[in-house]
Amino acid sequence: MILTQMIIQSWHLTVKRVSDLFFNLTEKEMMREVSPNRNRGIYLLGHLTASHNSMFPLLGFREPMFSELKNHFLINSDKLKEKPFTVAELLEKWMAVNDELKKHFNNLSTEDWLQKHTAISDEDFVKEPHRNRLNVVLSRTNHLSYHQGQLTLL
Amino acid sequence: MILTQMIIQSWHLTVKRVSDLFFNLTEKEMMREVSPNRNRGIYLLGHLTASHNSMFPLLGFREPMFSELKNHFLINSDKLKEKPFTVAELLEKWMAVNDELKKHFNNLSTEDWLQKHTAISDEDFVKEPHRNRLNVVLSRTNHLSYHQGQLTLL
Structure with missing residues (x-):
């Protein structure tokens, strides 16, 4: 189904662009804040990995x-500076999470995509059928683009 | 068609969030750069208005x-600091462009949305049917989210 493909393609394209960004930044650049007193690159890498992991x-x-x-x-902000992960470790997790998501994505038909996600009740889903799995991908693509705009500032 | 509605809804939601951001920023904040030596708020307002206007x-x-x-x-960067528009003038244009787009959006069926946009030839569209009008909205929503992530830094 072409509309499903468009949404999935847009996800993959955005993941690819953000991955390229991460791999082109140096360790030193990843430790910088995107703007004074805002999140560091390493935090955004961890944040996006955790966000995709929760999918x-x-x-x-x-x-x-x-x-x-x-x-x-996700729970704690970048202000708690002690993060027990290196950039290299997080990059590995980032790739692993996105590869695993891709495998699952490839197994779904449009009908599967239009099923409800697990954070909505059967009752509510009858009234709000747009709260399906594909809508999670759509909104997480926007979330990813949002942070992509910040990562380009590093 | 639910998938069409999801994409259009995601556009309207993102436009609404960015509009709220713009209206909550002071004139002074709009003249700041999102990060040292990067675009100012006023430039991003003009840029997004011009981008949506081109749709x-x-x-x-x-x-x-x-x-x-x-x-x-669109053609010139923020480095050419002389922009003959005030924040108030640009905000007016921002609202006008998005309101006018909405009127046109409301008139289209899913079949209309799946027609080609005007920057692709008939020949290429046969091979690449995802390059339709709705895909323009999908990618411009990502573009908007990208700059939203920067505007929140102001």
Whole structure:
């Protein structure tokens, strides 16, 4: 289905662009803030990895791959400077999470995509059928673009 | 068609969030750079207005509403500091362009949305049917989110 493909293609394209950004930044650049007193590159890498990692249960695929990321990069801000991960470790997790998502994405038909995600009840889904799995991908692509705009400032 | 609605809804939601950002920034904040030596808020307002203004001919709706924006905010960078527009004037144009786009959006069926945009030939469109009008909206929503991420730094 062409509309499903367009949304998935837009996701993959944005992941590719952000990955290229990450791999072209030096370790030193990744430790810089995108703007004075704002998040550092390394934090945004961890944040995006944790965000994509949280999509596994949300889309009903599997448990998160790296549950230790949530506390450091979703619950806590960059102000708690002690993050027990190096840029290289986070880059590895970033690639692993996106590769695993891609595998699951490739197995879904449009009908599967239009099923509800796991954070909405059957009752609410009847009233709001747009709150389906594909809409999670659509909104996470926007989320990714949002932080892409910040990462280009490094 | 639910997928069409999801993409259009995502556009409107992002336009609304960016509009709220613009209206909550002071004149002084809009004159700041999002990060040292990067674009100012006023430039991004002009840039996004010019970008959305260029969607009228691209989607086959009408001629651009404000042709004078292109030169200042698409062709030229913020480094040419002389922009003959105030924040208030640009905000007015921003609202006008998005309101006019919305009117045109509301008139289209999914079939209309899946027609080619005006920057692709009939020949190429046969081979690449995803290069349709709705895909323009999808990619411009990502473009908008990208700059939203920068505007939140002001």
